[in-house]
Amino acid sequence: MKRLLTLTTAMGLIAGPAVADVNLLSWGGAYGNSHLEAYAKPFEAETGIKVNMADADNPATPIKAMVEAGNVTADVASVEYADAVRLCDEGLLETIDASMLMPAEDGTAAADDFIEGAVTDCFVGTDVYSMVLAYDDSKFADAKPSTPADFFDLEAFPGKRTMRKGAKFNLELALMADGVAPDQVYETLNTPEGVDQAFAKLETIKDDVIWWEAGAQPPQLLADGEVTMAYAFNGRIFNAAQGEGKPFKIIWDGQIYEMEGWVVPKGAPNMEEAMQFVAWTTSPAPQARAAEFISYGPPRKSAAAMVGNIEGTEEPMGPNLPTSEANMTNALGSDLDFWVDHDAELNERFNSWLAG
Amino acid sequence: MAQALDPHAAIATTASGVETDDGPLRTADGMPLARALARSQTQARRRAFLLVLPLLAFVMITFVVPIGQMLQRSFYNDGFSANMPQVSEWFAATEPGTEPGEDGWAALAADLQASAEARTIGVVGTRINYDVPGTRSLFTSTGRKVRDGIEPPYREALLEIDEEWGDPVLWGAMRQASTPLTTNFYLASVDRTRAPDGSIEQVDPRQRVYVMLFMRTFWLSALITGLTFLLGFPIAHLLATLPTRKSNLLMILVLLPFWTSLLVRTTSWMVLLQQQGVINDILVWLGVIGNGGRLQMIYNQAGTIIAMTHILLPFMILPLYSVMRTINPSYVRAARSLGATSWTAFRRVYFPQTLPGLGAGALLVFILAVGYYITPALVGGSSGQLISNMIAMHMTDTLNWSMAAALAAILLGSVLLLYWIYDRLVGIDNLKLG
Numbered sequence: 001m002k003r004l005l006t007l008t009t010a011m012g013l014i015a016g017p018a019v020a021d022v023n024l025l026s027w028g029g030a031y032g033n034s035h036l037e038a039y040a041k042p043f044e045a046e047t048g049i050k051v052n053m054a055d056a057d058n059p060a061t062p063i064k065a066m067v068e069a070g071n072v073t074a075d076v077a078s079v080e081y082a083d084a085v086r087l088c089d090e091g092l093l094e095t096i097d098a099s100m101l102m103p104a105e106d107g108t109a110a111a112d113d114f115i116e117g118a119v120t121d122c123f124v125g126t127d128v129y130s131m132v133l134a135y136d137d138s139k140f141a142d143a144k145p146s147t148p149a150d151f152f153d154l155e156a157f158p159g160k161r162t163m164r165k166g167a168k169f170n171l172e173l174a175l176m177a178d179g180v181a182p183d184q185v186y187e188t189l190n191t192p193e194g195v196d197q198a199f200a201k202l203e204t205i206k207d208d209v210i211w212w213e214a215g216a217q218p219p220q221l222l223a224d225g226e227v228t229m230a231y232a233f234n235g236r237i238f239n240a241a242q243g244e245g246k247p248f249k250i251i252w253d254g255q256i257y258e259m260e261g262w263v264v265p266k267g268a269p270n271m272e273e274a275m276q277f278v279a280w281t282t283s284p285a286p287q288a289r290a291a292e293f294i295s296y297g298p299p300r301k302s303a304a305a306m307v308g309n310i311e312g313t314e315e316p317m318g319p320n321l322p323t324s325e326a327n328m329t330n331a332l333g334s335d336l337d338f339w340v341d342h343d344a345e346l347n348e349r350f351n352s353w354l355a356g
Numbered sequence: 357m358a359q360a361l362d363p364h365a366a367i368a369t370t371a372s373g374v375e376t377d378d379g380p381l382r383t384a385d386g387m388p389l390a391r392a393l394a395r396s397q398t399q400a401r402r403r404a405f406l407l408v409l410p411l412l413a414f415v416m417i418t419f420v421v422p423i424g425q426m427l428q429r430s431f432y433n434d435g436f437s438a439n440m441p442q443v444s445e446w447f448a449a450t451e452p453g454t455e456p457g458e459d460g461w462a463a464l465a466a467d468l469q470a471s472a473e474a475r476t477i478g479v480v481g482t483r484i485n486y487d488v489p490g491t492r493s494l495f496t497s498t499g500r501k502v503r504d505g506i507e508p509p510y511r512e513a514l515l516e517i518d519e520e521w522g523d524p525v526l527w528g529a530m531r532q533a534s535t536p537l538t539t540n541f542y543l544a545s546v547d548r549t550r551a552p553d554g555s556i557e558q559v560d561p562r563q564r565v566y567v568m569l570f571m572r573t574f575w576l577s578a579l580i581t582g583l584t585f586l587l588g589f590p591i592a593h594l595l596a597t598l599p600t601r602k603s604n605l606l607m608i609l610v611l612l613p614f615w616t617s618l619l620v621r622t623t624s625w626m627v628l629l630q631q632q633g634v635i636n637d638i639l640v641w642l643g644v645i646g647n648g649g650r651l652q653m654i655y656n657q658a659g660t661i662i663a664m665t666h667i668l669l670p671f672m673i674l675p676l677y678s679v680m681r682t683i684n685p686s687y688v689r690a691a692r693s694l695g696a697t698s699w700t701a702f703r704r705v706y707f708p709q710t711l712p713g714l715g716a717g718a719l720l721v722f723i724l725a726v727g728y729y730i731t732p733a734l735v736g737g738s739s740g741q742l743i744s745n746m747i748a749m750h751m752t753d754t755l756n757w758s759m760a761a762a763l764a765a766i767l768l769g770s771v772l773l774l775y776w777i778y779d780r781l782v783g784i785d786n787l788k789l790g
Contacts, residue, residue: 061752086755089478089496160631165738166753210655213733225632337493344754345489345563351746352565354738355572 020270021050022277025062025077028055030239030294035078037311038290039281046280049273060087063265067092072267075274078126081117081259082336082343088122094264095121100275102283104302113284115323117333118299123261124282127296130257130322130331131169134218134237137247139228148177148254151229152205159228162221165211167350168339169256172332173231174201176254182332189338195346199353211354222248238295238320242310250320252327258334259299297323427768430541430761435483436533439476440467447534452554456527461510464521468514469506472499486756487529487540487549494520528552541762546570566763569743574770576661576742577725583665584672584721585714592676592713596683614670622731625663629654629735660732660740667731668724672717679713715782723771743767 024040026032032055040051054074056062060083066072079087087093098119101110111119118125133151135144145157151173163170172185178201180188188194210227212218218232219240230237234250241248262278264271280286287298288306295317298304304324310317318324322331381389437444442463450460471477481495498517506513514521532540532550543549547564548556558564591610595603613621628634631650639645653659683706691701729744736742743763750760778784 058752060755064755064757083755086478086482089475089492090482091475091479166749209738211738217734224630226630341485341490341493344486344750344756344759347749347754348563348565351741352562352568355565355568355741 020273021052022270022273023052023054023073023075024277025054025056025059025074027057027059027078031235031296034290034293034296037293038286039277042286042289043277043280047276049276051277058083060084063087063263064090064092067266070267072265072269074265075268075270076262076264076277078260079123079263081123081125081261081334082339084120084123084261084263085336086340087263088120092266093122094266094268094271096124096262096264096275096278098124100279102279104284104300106302108302110282113300113302115299115301118259118261123263124278125259125261125299126282126287127261127290127294128257128259128299128321128323129296130234130255131164131173131231132234132237132255132322133173133229133231133251133253134222134248135229135251136222136225136227137249144249145229146251146253148173149179150251151231152177152201154205154208157229160208160210160226161205161229161231162210162212162218162227163231165213165354167346168343169231169334170202170350171195171198171346172256172334173254174198176332177201182254182330185332186335186338189342195349199349202353219246219248222246234320234322235295242295242313242320252322253330254332255322255327255330256332256334257322258336260296261299291321292317295320295322297321299323426757426761427765428761429758430765431538432536433483433533433538433541433758434536435479436530437536439471439474439480440464440530440534443467443530444534447531452531453552456511458509458511461514462508465502465506465510465514468495468499469502472503483533484526484529486544486759487532488526491520491526491529494518494526525552528554541758542766544759545762545766566743566746569741569746570766570770572741573726573743573767576657576664576740577722580661580664580668580725581672581718581722583661584669585718587665588669588672588676588717589710589714592673592680595673595677596680597685610670610673613666618667618730621667622663622734625659625666625735626654629659629662654735655737655740657736657739659735659737660742663731663735664725664728668721671720671724675716675720676710676713679710679716683709711782715778719775719778722774726767726771 022043024035026035032053036053040053043049044051058080059074059077060079063074063077063079064087066074084093096119098111101114101119101124103109104113114125115128133145133148135157137144139159140157143156145151145153150157151161171189175185175188175194175198176182178197180197189198210221212221212232215233215236218227218230219236221227222230222237223240223244223246234255237248237250240246241250262282264274264278268274282300284298284300284303284306287300287303288308290296291298291303291307292309292311298307298321304318304321307317307321309315310320319326321327379388383389383392443460446456446460446463454460456464468477471480477495477499478492481492481499484495485492498514498521501517520526528551532538540550543556544559545566547559547567549559551557591606595606595610597603598606626633630636631652633654635653636645636650640647640650645651653662687705687709688701691705692698696704727744728742729748732740732742733745733748736745744767747760747763747767750756750763
């Protein structure tokens with residue numbers, strides 16, 4: 001017995017380092033679930049490398065804390081693009097060698113297959129989500145709202161609105177509603193007059209806005225009848241409409257899309273496995289699979305066609321994704337450099353404006 | 357006459373000591389009694405200290421050290437000075453306001469290049485961006501261009517990359533950041549900024565937000581403390597005077613919400629107070645208000661006040677109750693029998709005796725309210741935001757932890773100041789939690 005024990009222990013020691021785990025830091029909720037089902041489980045089955053998932057409110061915050069304290073326990077983390085830019089610039093992330101990313105099934109190189117900006121020095125995109133306008137279909141019998149301008153039209157479309165409590169997204173939306181073309185939005189916002197213009201437009205509906213803080217609030221406010229229109233993340237509206245059968249409709253006109261993706265914290269304990277995980281999960285098939293769990297689009301062009309039905313139903317997921325062609329006709333890509341530069345300044349002004 | 361003064365010490369003075377010994381009292385082994393006593397007391401103290409040592413270590417490791425480190429960030433940020441050594445040296449060697457010569461430009465270019473190679477350029481840019489918004493990308497984009505080398509003349513080369521490098525405001529900000537110690541985060545926390553010439557001025561009126569939020573936080577906390585007192589005092593009195601069986605039942609009603617999750621209670625208030633919520637529905641059904649005139653009771657200051665008052669109520673009731681229970685009812689009866697009206701008896705005899713509980717409850721409620729975060733975030737709307745919401749924003753959204761630390765330090769300082777005032781006015785010995 002004792003010998004057996006010694007033997008197994010020794011074997012465990014030898015085998016130990018060879019099958020290191022990947023510690024994945026994700027967001028929890030439906031989004032975390034898509035990571036578990038589409039990435040972690042199949043990766044484990046395919047490679048035998050165990051994936052340990054942990055959740056955080058926003059994984060960027062613990063990463064900053066971990067690296068600065070020199071005690072890194074996560075190997076891969078899912079973060080928003082803006083945070084990836086910031087963390088990368090501050091030297092808190094490992095660089096990811098883009099050449100290890102897998103090519104598309106038809107042989108197209110990964111660099112050409114990913115949409116623009118989806119792969120940077122430290123970041124590989126996993127999904128595209130967007131801020132969209134949504135309304136309660138049952139509240140508008142005749143004309144339906146269809147543009148950002150309609151969101152600001154309290155006479156034609158009465159009722160309260162709900163918007164995210166913060167400057168980001170709202171300023172862009174206000175400018176688009178004021179007739180600024182999507183490709184001019186950030187140019188305009190870069191001037192003091194442009195910022196004034198955006199705040200002036202927001203002022204027109206200020207008294208009729210309920211400001212939300214958590215992503216789960218807007219569908220709840222719509223469902224309770226507190227508001228008739230919402231400006232929210234597309235995944236949340238989709239889940240309420242699809243999963244709970246609510247009469248919510250999404251307006252894709254004027255959507256502002258952004259990316260989330262993997263980063264590897266500086267000094268990650270299982271670097272090799274982490275890179276393997278990043279490469280495998282960003283290949284087209286897992287990306288398409290993840291989009292079946294949550295309505296966030298894959299950032300690889302070749303993955304778009306591979307997205308099947310909404311998990312558990314017979315309906316195609318395609319039309320619900322921000323990346324589908326029909327939804328992209330009047331869309332704005334969020335400018336991360338702009339927001340990393342002006343985040344604090346514009347949020348201070350926003351909060352001052354809110355309180356005033 | 358010779359008694360064992362301390363049970364820990366084996367003291368035995370000789371019976372004959374009184375007549376024969378002319379020195380001090382001694383123990384059996386000949387040691388002076390005073391010294392033996394001191395030694396045994398030191399031992400007892402050491403043993404007592406060993407008992408609290410685990411707690412002390414726990415508090416140090418999990419509380420004092422992390423908070424100290426966090427607070428340090430509010431006045432110490434070496435993001436620029438540590439990664440831009442040459443230009444920092446140039447700043448140290450020149451007078452404030454000096455027009456940068458070619459030596460200054462050369463130091464800047466060399467630092468930018470080194471920092472871009474070491475991937476610390478973002479830290480540098482982020483640090484300057486705190487003071488001059490919009491400059492982070494100036495540093496990172498310039499860094500990408502100079503990473504592979506830059507040729508003199510450096511002034512022309514950098515201005516060629518971006519004209520903004522010639523901005524005196526930028527150079528002023530770099531000079532301020534060239535030493536790691538800074539008061540800028542504290543200045544920003546009170547809506548002040550440093551002009552390029554070093555003088556302190558208020559920020560643009562449209563950017564002012566922190567002073568207003570601090571005032572609102574303290575005003576709302578005081579109001580909530582007052583409301584919990586008004587609501588909690590009669591209940592605590594009832595609890596203390598009812599027969600045990602009835603008061604136990606009432607106590608459970610007080611404690612039940614206390615045991616319920618904070619989030620559950622906050623969301624219940626949403627269900628009750630929102631425009632399509634229970635209270636508005638009932639008012640409409642009763643005909644008190646029309647369907648179009650539903651009251652806005654949540655997502656504004658009213659929502660914050662109502663929800664926080666409810667959540668913090670037990671913290672006022674419990675200390676009051678425990679003090680009231682110890683008040684002897686015969687005092688009031690005596691006052692009444694001596695001719696006091698019931699109001700006078702309450703005001704001059706009963707109420708002063710409840711002060712220790714009131715003080716403890718008020719202090720608890722106020723300090724908790726000052727730091728409240730999740731409830732105002734969820735039900736506060738735009739007018740019910742507190743300063744803690746801005747701290748959270750800087751912690752999680754803008755990742756400007758120095759600013760979050762400065763705001764938190766000011767909050768902590770003001771609470772300590774209030775505590776000190778309380779101590780001077782009421783006396784901290786007069787505090788009773790139970």
